[in-house]
Amino acid sequence: MAPSTIYQYHMRQDFSTNVDSNNSTAPTTDAIIIHLQFSHVLELCYPETIQIPLNTTNESHLFPRQLFSSHVNRESIVKEILSSMGCSSDFIESAAPDISSFALDMVTNPCNASSSEVLTMVLAIHVTTPYDEREEIDRALSESLMQEASRFKPASKSCIDGLKRMSLEGSCSMKECMVCLEEFLMGSEVVCLPCGHIFHGDCIVRWLETSHLCPLCRFAMP
Incomplete structure (x- = not known):
């Protein structure tokens, strides 16, 4: 105040x-x-x-x-x-x-x-x-920390276990996994989040165990 x-x-x-x-x-x-x-x-x-x-x-x-x-x-x-x-x-x-x-x-x-x-x-x-x-600065820092805390809230275990896994086939607009930054190989297992973004299965699982937000669009997982 x-x-x-x-x-x-x-x-x-x-x-x-x-x-x-x-x-x-x-x-x-x-x-x-x-x-x-x-x-x-x-x-x-x-x-x-x-x-x-x-x-x-x-x-x-x-x-x-x-x-x-x-x-x-x-x-x-x-x-x-x-x-x-x-x-x-x-x-x-x-x-x-x-x-x-x-x-x-x-x-x-x-x-x-x-x-x-x-x-x-x-x-x-x-x-x-x-x-x-100082009060304005402290307020801004507090809000920033709250946002960061919200950002790094992990996704639920049931959500992670229910991820849709598939084999990458045909053409794909996404050329690389934005978590590990490695290129997708044809036939490799990938996970598609509800927002439509694709990642390596192991990569996105590790990410969601830390943050419930999509690394690209910040879509919020449960």
Whole structure:
């Protein structure tokens, strides 16, 4: 089974980027900015660990503080932000309550509630999707070994004992036994498999005691 995508996140209040609402360029008063720092990497685990960036996003979302006083509103806001980043539904459902609770704590904190500044909450999300090439290699090897095991399963004794033996006479499209690679001699005993291919009797018996497949067309004997 392939490794699952790993989500890591943390929140903090950024005091260094707060906007003074008395400043004429301030977007609004009593507001909160959620600054999203999102990164998604593909982690190759074989032959060495390498991280390949897939997506890096830095964006800010401005909301009135009062929206976060409502449980339904604040979770809806957080879920919409996470969904826009393509986060999995499982992660969204598990992380949204925690993230929205942190935002609520920020806007209701007495120190922040009395402040005229626009609050800034930093939400950092790091997503790692592992890709273990060894697993793909091991899977391919396992399938190959299973195929080889199937190939070298011997034919049943009753099948071998019931082989149709005949004397080679007249013209034959096959000039040599493909097991021993020796030419067929007129009048020699040969065995014809159900698929129509002809071999020396002793040669094909030894072959079928090892593999139940025709050496030429891989027709499967019982």
